[in-house]
Amino acid sequence: MYPSVAGAIGNTPLVDLPKISELAGGRIIAKLEYLNPGGSKKDRVARQIIEDAEREGVLQPGRTVVEVTSGNTGTGLAIVCATKGYPFVAIMSQGNSVERTRMMSALGAEVIIVPQCTGSIHGQVSGADLALLEEECARIVRERNAFRANQFYSTSNFRAHYLHTGREILADASCTLDVFCDFVGTGGTFAGCAAAFKEADPLTRCYIAEPENAPALSGGCITDSRHRIQGGGYAIRELPMIRREQVDGFIQVNDADAIEWSRKLARLEGIFAGFSAGANLTAAARLLGSDFHGKTCVVIIPDSGLKYMSTDLW
Secondary structure, eight states: OOSSGGGGSSOOOEEEOHHHHHHHTSEEEEEEGGGSTTSBTHHHHHHHHHHHHHHHTOSOTTOOEEEEOSSHHHHHHHHHHHHHTOOEEEEEETTSOHHHHHHHHHTTOEEEEEOOOTTOBTTBOOHHHHHHHHHHHHHHHHHHTOEEOOTTTOHHHHHHIIIIIHHHHHHHOOSOOOEEEEEOSSSHHHHHHHHHHHHHOTTOEEEEEEETTOOTTTTOOOSOOOOSOTTOOOOOSOOTTOOGGGOOEEEEEOHHHHHHHHHHHHHHHOOOBOHHHHHHHHHHHHHHTTTTTTOEEEEEEOBBGGGGTTSTTO
């Protein structure tokens, strides 16, 4: 019996994907993070940020919490703040799916929607759009003396996945993890899991997936920072949590492939997930179809397809 729903965050199932694996040319196992209470892996980050801030004394009772979010971290923060009595303000781009806005509002959050840059396309949030969110967030923090969760820079983001997600996978896997790949947003999931995996077995290879037209982290040419894989690929050249020595390579994915693999995941394995799950599977299939043929790849299923019913994914 948990004292609140926050206790139900984490310890999500690890499952085999036999039909997807057959298509890919190796074995893919998946951590079902969409089964967290808020429907995404970001519940872990939200709880870690709030609990660490309380422990460090920087978040006092009743103080407002604010964060820039594509919707998943915001949902996690709305849940955790609701259980602990903190007012929460989510700063979100107009380009993100409306389901997440409505979910945060239902959970008691104040949601501020920021218009996209001129030329931006709904459903395709760019780095320039993100900059506008940061400006609005800074204003709210200043005016309300709010606590900024700051997921892009908070070490709690890394800790959530190093202490929990990665170690849970290692504890539950009954096989060697040859390779791990992850579509990067803040970098916390990749960094935390990669650190845990390489600590357990230095031979585990870890790859970052990023948008085909905006391969910023690999140092490639950014031809178009807009894409449909919500929650990541913001064309940011450096992410503080990612340690380059833990990155064994980069895989570029496009919208069409990510959508196709998300749909295959639903039809073949009964797992209803979002865009980034498809991006992760695209990268996994690419790896298992080449250097890691016949090997085992672990992926994260970051969030639920229910958060994208208004988009062309479904």
